[in-house]
Amino acid sequence: MTDQVPPPGLYAAREPIFPRRVSGSFRNLKWVIMAVTLGIYYLVPWIRWDRGPELPDQAVLLDLANRRFYFFWIEIWSHEFYFVAGLLIMAGLGLFLFTSALGRVWCGYACPQTVWTDLFILVERWVEGDRNARLRLHRQEKMDFRKLRLRLTKWTLWLVIAMATGGAWVFYFADAPTLFVDLFTGQAAAVAYITVAILTATTFGFGGFAREQICIYACPWPRIQGAMMDEDTLTVAYREWRGEPRKHSEAAKTEPMGDCIDCMACVNVCPMGIDIRDGQQMECITCALCIDACDDVMERIGKPRGLIDYLALSDETAERGGAAPRPIWKHVFRPRTILYTALWSAVGIALVIALFVRADIEMTVAAVRNPTFVTLSDGSIRNTYEIRLRNKNNDDRLFRLSVIGDPAVRIDLEGTPYGSIEVPADTSLLQRVYVIAPPGSAPAQAERSDLRFWVEDLTNGDRAYKDNSFIGTGEQQ
Incomplete structure (x- = not known):
C-alpha cells in the first residue's frame, strides 16, 4: 500500500515580510x-x-x-x-x-x-x-x-x-x-x-x-489600475536586457555576465516581498525602494545607476532597439493625462465659482396641499405655504417676505402681524405663510396661477426668490 500525497491547499501560507532598511x-x-x-x-x-x-x-x-x-x-x-x-x-x-x-x-x-x-x-x-x-x-x-x-x-x-x-x-x-x-x-x-x-x-x-x-x-x-495605464505609463521596472544574465545563473557561465549580481537587495527592501526582476506585478505599489537599493549596489560595484528605474513599456522597447528613452515630461503630458487634468480642473473651477456665487440667504417654498385651498367667510381663497429661511450670516437678520403675481393677492405670516421675521444667526427657520386672493380676482377663479415669493435681508438688501403656484376654484365667471 503506497502513501498518498495530500493535494495542495487552495491558498499558500503567508510568509511574513521583513523589509531591510534602505536609504536614497x-x-x-x-x-x-x-x-x-x-x-x-x-x-x-x-x-x-x-x-x-x-x-x-x-x-x-x-x-x-x-x-x-x-x-x-x-x-x-x-x-x-x-x-x-x-x-x-x-x-x-x-x-x-x-x-x-x-x-x-x-x-x-x-x-x-x-x-x-x-x-x-x-x-x-x-x-x-x-x-x-x-x-x-x-x-x-x-x-x-x-x-x-x-x-x-x-x-x-x-x-x-x-x-x-x-x-x-x-x-x-x-x-x-x-x-x-x-x-x-x-x-x-x-x-x-x-x-x-x-x-x-x-x-x-x-x-x-x-x-x-x-x-x-x-x-x-x-x-482596476490596468484600465488607467498604457505603454507610456511610468512604472518601476527592471532593465532585463542590461542586467541578464545574472551572476549566479547558468547562462552566466557561457555568456558575458550582465550588471545584476543577484544580490537580492531589491527583494529584501520590498514591502510587498516581490522580485521586480520577474516583471511588472499586481502586488507592486511603485514605492521605488528597490530603485534606491539597486542604485546603491551599482555604485558600489562601479556600474551605472538605473538598472531598476521608473520606466515605460514604450521606452523599454526603444532601449532594446538601441534608441534613447523619451523625456519624462513626454510621458506625463500626453492626451490621456491632459484629459484627466482638464476634467479635474473643470470640476475644481466649477466648485470655486459655486462657492463664491452662493447667496448668504436662501429660501425653500413648499405648498401645503391638504386641502389644496380654503374658502374664507368673505369668499376669499387662501393657500398655505411653508417657507424655510436660511440665514448664513454670523448675526441675527430681519427678513421681509413678499409675493408678486396678481396685484390683488396679499400675504400673511402666521404668528406675526408684520411682513417681516427675524432669523437667528447661522441657522434656518420654518415659517408658515398664507396667500389670500379676494373673491372675484383672477387667482381666486383660475385653476392655477403663478406666484413668486421674495425674501429681502433688511440689513444689506440681499434678495432671493422662489417660484410656486396658487390654486384657485377653477370656476371663472
Missing part, C-alpha cells in the same frame, strides 16, 4: 510624505478659527449634529452636499491622473495603509533591529524573556499609535479640546468610544500584522 532619494521622499500626511491628520483638528459667538472655533469640523461642515472660512450646509460630491469626483480624477502617469504612485507614497504600515515597520525596526535580527527573532521558536520583552514593547508602541489614530479621527467630528477631556473623564458619548475602539483595532491589525495582505487581497485598486 525615494526613501527620503517617503519619509517627507509620511511626516506631512501624519502631521496633517493629527494636528488639523487642533487648529482654531474664530467664527464669532455661538459658532464652533475649530478650523476643520464635520458637525453631524447640526448637519454642517466647516473648513476654515468655508461653511457647507447639508443641502450643499454637492460640494462634497465634487471633491470626491476630483479625488477620483486625481487618482486616475496619477495612475495613468506614474502607476500606483498613490499606493506607494500616500495611501493610509502604506503610511501607517511604514510607521509600524519603523517602530518594529527600532525595537527588534533590522531585517536579519527580525528574521532571527521570528524563526526563534522558544518564547524566552528577550523575545517576550521585544514583542510586548513593539505591540505597546503599535497600540499607542493605533489609539492616537482612532482618537484623532473622532476629533474631526466634535470640538477637539472638549472631546479630549471628555474621553479621559468618561463623559464622551458612547459612539466616540466605539469609533476609537474600531479604528484602534483596524489600525493595529492592518498596519501591524496584515500589511501587504490588505493591498493584495482587500484593496480593489490593483485590479
Whole structure:
C-alpha cells in the first residue's frame, strides 16, 4: 500500500515580510510624505478659527449634529452636499491622473495603509533591529524573556499609535479640546468610544500584522489600475536586457555576465516581498525602494545607476532597439493625462465659482396641499405655504417676505402681524405663510396661477426668490 500525497491547499501560507532598511532619494521622499500626511491628520483638528459667538472655533469640523461642515472660512450646509460630491469626483480624477502617469504612485507614497504600515515597520525596526535580527527573532521558536520583552514593547508602541489614530479621527467630528477631556473623564458619548475602539483595532491589525495582505487581497485598486495605464505609463521596472544574465545563473557561465549580481537587495527592501526582476506585478505599489537599493549596489560595484528605474513599456522597447528613452515630461503630458487634468480642473473651477456665487440667504417654498385651498367667510381663497429661511450670516437678520403675481393677492405670516421675521444667526427657520386672493380676482377663479415669493435681508438688501403656484376654484365667471 503506497502513501498518498495530500493535494495542495487552495491558498499558500503567508510568509511574513521583513523589509531591510534602505536609504536614497525615494526613501527620503517617503519619509517627507509620511511626516506631512501624519502631521496633517493629527494636528488639523487642533487648529482654531474664530467664527464669532455661538459658532464652533475649530478650523476643520464635520458637525453631524447640526448637519454642517466647516473648513476654515468655508461653511457647507447639508443641502450643499454637492460640494462634497465634487471633491470626491476630483479625488477620483486625481487618482486616475496619477495612475495613468506614474502607476500606483498613490499606493506607494500616500495611501493610509502604506503610511501607517511604514510607521509600524519603523517602530518594529527600532525595537527588534533590522531585517536579519527580525528574521532571527521570528524563526526563534522558544518564547524566552528577550523575545517576550521585544514583542510586548513593539505591540505597546503599535497600540499607542493605533489609539492616537482612532482618537484623532473622532476629533474631526466634535470640538477637539472638549472631546479630549471628555474621553479621559468618561463623559464622551458612547459612539466616540466605539469609533476609537474600531479604528484602534483596524489600525493595529492592518498596519501591524496584515500589511501587504490588505493591498493584495482587500484593496480593489490593483485590479482596476490596468484600465488607467498604457505603454507610456511610468512604472518601476527592471532593465532585463542590461542586467541578464545574472551572476549566479547558468547562462552566466557561457555568456558575458550582465550588471545584476543577484544580490537580492531589491527583494529584501520590498514591502510587498516581490522580485521586480520577474516583471511588472499586481502586488507592486511603485514605492521605488528597490530603485534606491539597486542604485546603491551599482555604485558600489562601479556600474551605472538605473538598472531598476521608473520606466515605460514604450521606452523599454526603444532601449532594446538601441534608441534613447523619451523625456519624462513626454510621458506625463500626453492626451490621456491632459484629459484627466482638464476634467479635474473643470470640476475644481466649477466648485470655486459655486462657492463664491452662493447667496448668504436662501429660501425653500413648499405648498401645503391638504386641502389644496380654503374658502374664507368673505369668499376669499387662501393657500398655505411653508417657507424655510436660511440665514448664513454670523448675526441675527430681519427678513421681509413678499409675493408678486396678481396685484390683488396679499400675504400673511402666521404668528406675526408684520411682513417681516427675524432669523437667528447661522441657522434656518420654518415659517408658515398664507396667500389670500379676494373673491372675484383672477387667482381666486383660475385653476392655477403663478406666484413668486421674495425674501429681502433688511440689513444689506440681499434678495432671493422662489417660484410656486396658487390654486384657485377653477370656476371663472
